[in-house]
Amino acid sequence: MNNLIRYLDSIVARDPAPRSRWEVLLYPGVWALFWHRVAHRLFRSRLFFFARLINHLSRVLTAIDIHPGATIGKNFFIDHGFTVIGETAVIGDNVTIYQGVTLGGTNPTNGQPGKRHPTIEDNAIIGSGAQILGPVVVGRRARIGASAVVTENVPEGATMVGVKARSTLVAAETWAKEFMPYGTPCKEPCEPSGLARVEQLESELSRLRDQVAQLSAHRSAQEPESPGMTGT
Structure with missing residues (x-):
């Protein structure tokens, strides 16, 4: 129960909309993460069909598609839906993703399955509609702007915008806050x-x-x- 309360409080701290924890319990991102935790355990137990079944039901109910194989840390928050997270994606702690984001894969050059989805490190923020493709690493406290397309590694604390995404050259220390809504200074x-x-x-x-x-x-x-x- 204490873990759940801490998780809900972490969302309230990042989202100005809810007036109470009870409202947060209705968020599709919260339910998508709950069902993913169940599906991920089944996946690790090699019960792939049942893991996929729960994944499918979760996608229907929440409009969020998280592959059962994805590894997700603490206090992960998806603000709204229509997000896709691939099988080999790795997400750290206190990561925030807004609607319409894809953590997608690329085809391995050797044709063999492997790490083909992004790694998102702690405290990163991914803006609405961003596409992060391939086995790239998004560094700690990085900000990915809305609709950016990221295909290369992102340094720690960098703010990335555009297609193809480029750094804004604004150091993270310039905007030294624990959390910045929507990922970039306004x-x-x-x-x-x-x-x-x-x-x-x-x-x-x-x-x-x-x-x-x-x-x-x-x-x-x-x-x-x-x-x-x-x-x-």
């Missing part, structure tokens, strides 16, 4: 280079406005006054 642009570019464009716009004002004043000074009306 108040400022992710990339320092992008912020510098915005400042440069604003400066150029200000100069252009000054030039337009000067030209308008000069033109007004050069125009002759209209002749006045004369009486007869």
